Amino acid sequence: xxxxxxxxxxxxxxxxxxxxxxxxxxxxxxxxxxxxxxxxxxxxxxxxxxxxxxxxxxxxxxxxxxxxxxxxxxxxxxxxxxxxxxxxxxxxxxxxxxxxxxxxxxxxxxxxxxxxxxxxxxxxxxxxxxxxxxxxxxxxxxxxxxxxxxxxxxxxxxxxxxxxxxxx
Amino acid sequence: xxxxxxxxxxxxxxxxxxxxxxxxxxxxxxxxxxxxxxxxxxxxxxxxxxxxxxxxxxxxxxxxxxxxxxxxxxxxxxxxxxxxxxxxxxxxxxxxxxxxxxxxxxxxxxxxxxxxxxxxxxxxxxxxxxxxxxxxxxxxxxxxxxxxxxxxxxxxxxxxxxxxxxxx
DNA sequence: TCCAAACCCTTGGATGTCCTAGTATATTGC
DNA sequence: GCAATATACTAGGACATCCAAGGGTTTGGA
Numbered sequence: 001x002x003x004x005x006x007x008x009x010x011x012x013x014x015x016x017x018x019x020x021x022x023x024x025x026x027x028x029x030x031x032x033x034x035x036x037x038x039x040x041x042x043x044x045x046x047x048x049x050x051x052x053x054x055x056x057x058x059x060x061x062x063x064x065x066x067x068x069x070x071x072x073x074x075x076x077x078x079x080x081x082x083x084x085x086x087x088x089x090x091x092x093x094x095x096x097x098x099x100x101x102x103x104x105x106x107x108x109x110x111x112x113x114x115x116x117x118x119x120x121x122x123x124x125x126x127x128x129x130x131x132x133x134x135x136x137x138x139x140x141x142x143x144x145x146x147x148x149x150x151x152x153x154x155x156x157x158x159x160x161x162x163x164x165x166x167x168x
Numbered sequence: 169x170x171x172x173x174x175x176x177x178x179x180x181x182x183x184x185x186x187x188x189x190x191x192x193x194x195x196x197x198x199x200x201x202x203x204x205x206x207x208x209x210x211x212x213x214x215x216x217x218x219x220x221x222x223x224x225x226x227x228x229x230x231x232x233x234x235x236x237x238x239x240x241x242x243x244x245x246x247x248x249x250x251x252x253x254x255x256x257x258x259x260x261x262x263x264x265x266x267x268x269x270x271x272x273x274x275x276x277x278x279x280x281x282x283x284x285x286x287x288x289x290x291x292x293x294x295x296x297x298x299x300x301x302x303x304x305x306x307x308x309x310x311x312x313x314x315x316x317x318x319x320x321x322x323x324x325x326x327x328x329x330x331x332x333x334x335x336x
Numbered sequence: 337t338c339c340a341a342a343c344c345c346t347t348g349g350a351t352g353t354c355c356t357a358g359t360a361t362a363t364t365g366c
Numbered sequence: 367g368c369a370a371t372a373t374a375c376t377a378g379g380a381c382a383t384c385c386a387a388g389g390g391t392t393t394g395g396a
Contacts, residue, residue: 004335008325009250016236022299025307031317032210032310034324037252039207040383041331042200047384058352068184077374082177084205086354091376093352113361113374131190139193142200143330148323149199155316156202157176162311163209167172212354226382245344254384259346261382281344281391 010034042138049137053130054100058085060134062093063102063127066119073118075108084165102126178202210306217305221298222268226253228298230261231270234287235295241286243276252333270294 010033017026046057055063061083066072076094080087094117097103102123108114119127144152160166178201185194214225223231229251234240244262248255262285265271270291276282287295312320328334 004332005249006334007336008328008334009252010325010328013232013236022303025303027314027317027321028307028310028312029303031312031320031324032307034321034328035203035207035210037333038324038327039203040252041328041333042203044384056351068181075374081173084177084208085352087375088355088377089353095376096351108374111362111374115375135190135193135197139196139200142196143327144196144199144323146195148326149195151319151323152199153195153202155312155319156199156206157178158316159206159311160176160178160202160209164172165205165209166174166176168175208353215354224381243344253382255345256347256385257383263346264381279344279392283345 010037045138046134049133050130053126053133055126055130058089059093059097059102060127060130062090062097062117063119063123064131066103066117067124067127067131072124073106073116075114075116077114079117097123178205213306214302217301218298221294221301223294223298226257227261227265227270228295228302230258230265230285231287231291231295232299234271234285235292235299240292241274241284243282243284245282247285265291 010030013033014026014030017023017029022029043057050056050060062079065079065082066074076090077087080090083090094103094105098105102120104118104120106116106118108116142149161168178198181201182194182198185191185197190197211225214228218224218228230247233247233250234242242250244258245255248258251258262271262273266273270288272286272288274284274286276284310317329336
């Protein structure tokens with residue numbers, strides 16, 4: 001770990017924005033930059049916990065998604081939509097998960113274009129163990145106060161809806 | 169743009185967590201997942217605005233950092249620390265910025281190990297124009313209410329301090 | 337003084353993301 | 367019924383990030 005900086009670099013950036021006459025957008029700039037940095041910190045923690053399982057966050061997300069599908073299988077385009085990532089990213093993740101024996105590709109029964117991703121028994125077991133690890137080592141010690149968690153869910157939920165993630 | 173999903177996938181994930189008996193960590197899981205997704209949305213917007221300038225976010229951040237240094241130059245290790253990215257990422261960004269004529273590498277006057285990154289006149293001009301574009305097209309229309317911006321800055325600032333980003 | 341440890345940057349490799357293009361299959365419209 | 371359009375997945379390329387390792391430079395203690 002790098003040693004802490006003496007000053008908050010984002011607060012400094014905000015001051016620079018204000019000094020240059022961009023005070024009207026200095027606060028949103030700081031908030032957005034803070035989101036970028038927070039994501040980076042959280043991702044590093046998550047990947048650290050998943051590494052012993054031979055998983056990355058991208059692969060874990062797919063595994064977890066499949067484990068919640070009653071049938072344990074999903075079309076690739078559905079997975080792409082739910083995970084909100086590009087189809088090629090799903091192809092990439094499935095390639096590696098399949099190579100590790102955690103999922104298998106199978107043809108869709110009625111649509112010849114579609115490929116189903118199916119969890120193997122091994123994949124299901126690993127998903128369970130990885131989730132337990134994330135729950136205890138990341139989510140249970142998130143570093144956010146309970147009330148802040150609620151604030152974040154509300155603020156970011158509104159943002160995502162306005163950004164067109166979902167309509168509900 | 170993908171069409172909006174009928175339901176919020178993160179809210180669904182939270183329900184799945186609760187159904188599986190992980191209610192105690194369902195909320196932090198949702199908050200962290202929302203941060204990951206929000207970062208993805210914001211990064212896409214930023215990269216979209218920067219693309220016409222031939223810049224990526226990583227390169228822009230470095231350019232902006234240099235433009236705020238009075239001398240217009242910084243040691244690479246300093247840039248790495250302030251941007252909170254791995255030294256190799258800075259090497260990569262500098263390679264490309266240098267190739268584009270926006271920065272130049274110069275030897276440190278007293279420490280032979282250190283390389284200074286220096287903004288060219290062209291680089292300084294481009295940084296100004298790119299910042300103006302980000303200010304008007306992203307930060308001024310962030311999609312966050314003013315009070316939410318303040319909430320985010322506070323919550324994420326506390327988180328980053330606790331995570332060891334800075335000590336102040 | 338001198339050598340080992342610390343530090344700085346770069347190279348090479350692995351992973352993930354996106355974009356563009358291409359192939360195959362479905363669906364739609366005339 | 368057949369051509370045009372839409373949809374699903376994959377291949378190849380550009381970028382960014384990290385880690386591990388290597389070569390050059392400085393520093394500090396014996």
